[in-house]
Amino acid sequence: MIARVWAPDAASVGLVIGAADAPAQELQRGDDGWWSGPDLPPGTDYGYVVDGEGPWPDPRSARQVAGVHGLSRVFDASRFAWTDASWSGMDVLGKVFYEPPRGCVHPAGHARRRRGPVAVAAVHRCRCRRVDARGAVPRPARLGL
Structure with a gap:
């Protein structure tokens, strides 16, 4: 993977490899706001x-x-040992998806006491609107963000 990041207003962009306290290598600025650096191997x-x-x-x-x-880690999907070859997924053409707002449902899967009616209403809306699939909104790394 070639290290590239878009930072059109930056005066300088460096690349840290291996550890957060490693010295940064300067990247080359392109005319389009993209900064480019070396090719990084997977891992x-x-x-x-x-x-x-x-x-x-x-x-x-x-x-x-x-x-x-x-820090991010270079990931090469073609080298990953996938274990879900038998999963066919679902045909999404014509399906309706719903993502309940974060905080409506407790991570354990049940409604929080103080927000229980909100979670119940969200599930009820799914049934009434013929929602085919519900998604989970990712939780932040720290609560309160």
């Missing part, structure tokens, strides 16, 4: 230093093993 941890601040994770990263605030 490499990296982050970006923008105008001397950071390192920040890659906003386009496919893998964040250290959480949303940690």
Whole structure:
């Protein structure tokens, strides 16, 4: 994966490889606001230093093993040992999806006492509106954000 990040207003962008306290390598600025660097092999941890601040994770990263605030890790889907070959998924053409607002349902799967009516109403709306699939909105790394 070639290290690339879009930062059109930045004066400088560096790349940190391996650890957050590693020295940053300067990236090359393109005319379109994209900054480019070296080709990183799968499994490499990296982050970006923008105008001397950071390192920040890659906003386009496919893998964040250290959480949303940690370094990103290069992920190559073609080298991953997938174990779900028998799963066919669902035909999404013509389906209706619903994502309940964060906080309506407790992580254990039941409605919170103080928000119970909200969660029950959300499920009821799904049934009334012929919703085919419900999605889960990801929880933030820290509550309150």
